[in-house]
Amino acid sequence: MSSLVLNPNKKDIERIGTFFYKLFRLIIVIGIAYYIIYPILEKSLSVFMTTENLYDKSVGIIPRDWTLINLKTVISTINFLDSSLNTVLISVIAAITQAISCTLVGYGFARYKFPFKNILFGAVILVLVIPVEVIITPLFLNYRYFDIFGIFKLINGEGINLLDSIWPFLINGITCMGLKNGLYIYLMRQFYRGVPKELEEAAKIDGAGYARTFYEVMFPMGRPILFVVIVLSFVWQWTDSFYASWFYSSGKVLAVQVANLSENLAVAKALTGMDNLDARMASMLNGAGALLLMLPLVIIYSFTHKNLVGGIERSGIVG
Amino acid sequence: MKIKEKNLTLAQRDATAGLVFILPFVLGLLLVFLPSLIKSISFSLNNIVYETGGYSLEWRGLSYYKNALLEHTTYNKTLVESIISMVVNVPLVLIFSFFMSTLLNSDFKGKTFMQIVVFLPVITASGVLASLNAADVSGGIITSATSGDNVEMQMGSTLVLDLLGLSGALAQYFTTAISKLYEVITSSGIQILIFLAGLRTIPESVYEAATMEGATGWESFWKVTFPMVSPYILINVVYSIVNSLSSNSSPVLGLILETARTGNVDLSLSAAMAFIFCGLELVILAIMVLIVSRIVFYYD
Numbered sequence: 001m002s003s004l005v006l007n008p009n010k011k012d013i014e015r016i017g018t019f020f021y022k023l024f025r026l027i028i029v030i031g032i033a034y035y036i037i038y039p040i041l042e043k044s045l046s047v048f049m050t051t052e053n054l055y056d057k058s059v060g061i062i063p064r065d066w067t068l069i070n071l072k073t074v075i076s077t078i079n080f081l082d083s084s085l086n087t088v089l090i091s092v093i094a095a096i097t098q099a100i101s102c103t104l105v106g107y108g109f110a111r112y113k114f115p116f117k118n119i120l121f122g123a124v125i126l127v128l129v130i131p132v133e134v135i136i137t138p139l140f141l142n143y144r145y146f147d148i149f150g151i152f153k154l155i156n157g158e159g160i161n162l163l164d165s166i167w168p169f170l171i172n173g174i175t176c177m178g179l180k181n182g183l184y185i186y187l188m189r190q191f192y193r194g195v196p197k198e199l200e201e202a203a204k205i206d207g208a209g210y211a212r213t214f215y216e217v218m219f220p221m222g223r224p225i226l227f228v229v230i231v232l233s234f235v236w237q238w239t240d241s242f243y244a245s246w247f248y249s250s251g252k253v254l255a256v257q258v259a260n261l262s263e264n265l266a267v268a269k270a271l272t273g274m275d276n277l278d279a280r281m282a283s284m285l286n287g288a289g290a291l292l293l294m295l296p297l298v299i300i301y302s303f304t305h306k307n308l309v310g311g312i313e314r315s316g317i318v319g
Numbered sequence: 320m321k322i323k324e325k326n327l328t329l330a331q332r333d334a335t336a337g338l339v340f341i342l343p344f345v346l347g348l349l350l351v352f353l354p355s356l357i358k359s360i361s362f363s364l365n366n367i368v369y370e371t372g373g374y375s376l377e378w379r380g381l382s383y384y385k386n387a388l389l390e391h392t393t394y395n396k397t398l399v400e401s402i403i404s405m406v407v408n409v410p411l412v413l414i415f416s417f418f419m420s421t422l423l424n425s426d427f428k429g430k431t432f433m434q435i436v437v438f439l440p441v442i443t444a445s446g447v448l449a450s451l452n453a454a455d456v457s458g459g460i461i462t463s464a465t466s467g468d469n470v471e472m473q474m475g476s477t478l479v480l481d482l483l484g485l486s487g488a489l490a491q492y493f494t495t496a497i498s499k500l501y502e503v504i505t506s507s508g509i510q511i512l513i514f515l516a517g518l519r520t521i522p523e524s525v526y527e528a529a530t531m532e533g534a535t536g537w538e539s540f541w542k543v544t545f546p547m548v549s550p551y552i553l554i555n556v557v558y559s560i561v562n563s564l565s566s567n568s569s570p571v572l573g574l575i576l577e578t579a580r581t582g583n584v585d586l587s588l589s590a591a592m593a594f595i596f597c598g599l600e601l602v603i604l605a606i607m608v609l610i611v612s613r614i615v616f617y618y619d
Contacts, residue, residue, distance in 0.1 A: 117337070175344065
């Protein structure tokens with residue numbers, strides 16, 4: 001009996017351990033949440049401050065006087081409505097085409113043996129690794145004088161100009177040459193490699209051909225990861241100013257507008273004779289632009305995060 | 320009875336199917352990527368002479384490459400800077416994201432909140448937003464609150480390290496890790512996502528079987544979780560390296576773009592610099608993939 005009292009048993013030690021673990025976890029969770037949320041909050045709230053509040057040291061992160069004037073200035077400078085429509089169109093097209101193509105390609109690499117497979121997958125990594133900045137000038141020229149094996153050249157002498165339209169994004173998406181597509185292909189490949197072969201064999205026994213097997217069995221299985229790919233490609237295309245500035249030089253894309261915000265603002269202010277933009281003001285207006293850019297994404301995210309982070313199901317084999 | 324072998328064998332049919340599936344990518348390579356790549360390479364080997372209506376090329380061989388490595392004042396320095404920064408950041412990001420994803424995979428109060436928060440930086444710090452953050456030197460909103468150059472931060476961490484009795488290189492590494500904390504947290508979003516995806520493909524039944532065999536938490540982590548998640552570790556290693564080296568804040572990339580667009584516009588030199596950089600990146604990746612692949616376990 002006394003031995004039970006004097007010697008702490010395993011269960012007690014475990015309980016103490018769990019308590020400290022939970023405490024540790026709580027601290028970490030609070031710390032990380034603070035680190036991430038605080039800057040965003042501060043920046044976003046500063047957008048609603050009047051200029052006086054901005055320079056008033058006694059005002060913390062919550063504005064004393066709320067105003068919408070900063071937002072209004074930025075909205076008019078960046079042609080918010082036009083840019084948003086364009087951006088939505090581009091991002092949706094990019095997301096859908098990339099998701100479908102990359103799934104097809106990832107599946108092919110995961111499940112089938114064919115000659116040059118390893119070299120071709122090396123090419124996938126190559127496409128991922130080589131930064132687009134390296135090939136952007138020839139790529140731009142490619143779309144400016146677009147030509148398939150010289151056919152168009154024969155017709156009108158120099159190929160067709162595909163810029164300032166959705167075509168570059170469409171073609172990039174269908175051919176897995178878009179932003180970070182190598183990653184999606186890699187992701188899909190790793191995923192499909194983890195799916196047991198029995199599923200396909202079952203489909204085959206039931207008489208499905210290649211296309212049917214993919215369409216009715218494998219594609220639905222990959223839905224969670226597919227969802228991740230769609231959301232990621234949408235988000236990245238939405239915030240991308242590089243491709244957009246080259247391919248859509250008329251400039252009416254949200255990300256590009258936000259990137260050029262400081263210049264555009266300076267020009268506008270010079271024209272209207274307002275005071276110079278100093279660093280703090282510029283930072284705040286940039287923050288407004290960033291807020292406008294981010295807002296749709298955050299809204300979409302709040303509706304979809306359950307599926308995104310929490311919806312990956314188990315493998316399809318039961319029993 | 321003679322049977323004419325006109326049909327393809329099963330293996331051949333499989334191979335054709337595979338090729339059809341990856342057709343989009345092959346088209347992309349042929350129509351989009353390779354032509355542009357080859358053109359860029361030719362730019363790096365030639366001097367571009369602009370004439371009316373176009374340009375012509377003068378062969379220069381490897382002279383631009385030599386220029387970049389041997390004569391250019393800042394190229395070598397920025398190259399090394401980028402690589403060092405990558406070597407420091409990537410392990411931190413990997414460790415942090417692995418830790419966070421295991422955390423997020425278990426159940427606790429506020430888990431959904433945490434999931435939302437952790438993924439937020441992916442939205443708020445990508446693309447153009449990242450460069451806006453980086454260029455934000457004023458008011459120092461983000462930078463001052465969270466940067467490690469903060470005096471209080473440094474004093475605090477020195478104190479903690481003294482208490483723990485660490486010294487030398489290890490202490491140095493820890494101080495660097497802490498000062499980069501913000502950077503690491505905000506760039507781990509994708510990796511956490513990928514790890515989570517991997518963690519969730521492990522069926523509950525495997526863990527149950529392990530517990531029945533008498534495995535402790537620690538053991539089941541190393542014998543079950545770790546191998547099952549290893550393919551995703553490989554992806555994350557590759558992605559983290561690529562991301563770190565080609566992110567908006569990568570010094571080398573900045574230099575490459577600068578040479579291509581501003582001041583002394585020299586497309587050829589820029590292309591040469593870019594290819595040296597990529598070559599190096601590929602070598603690093605190849606080495607890392609070879610090393611990490613040894614611990615990767617595929618279910619098939």
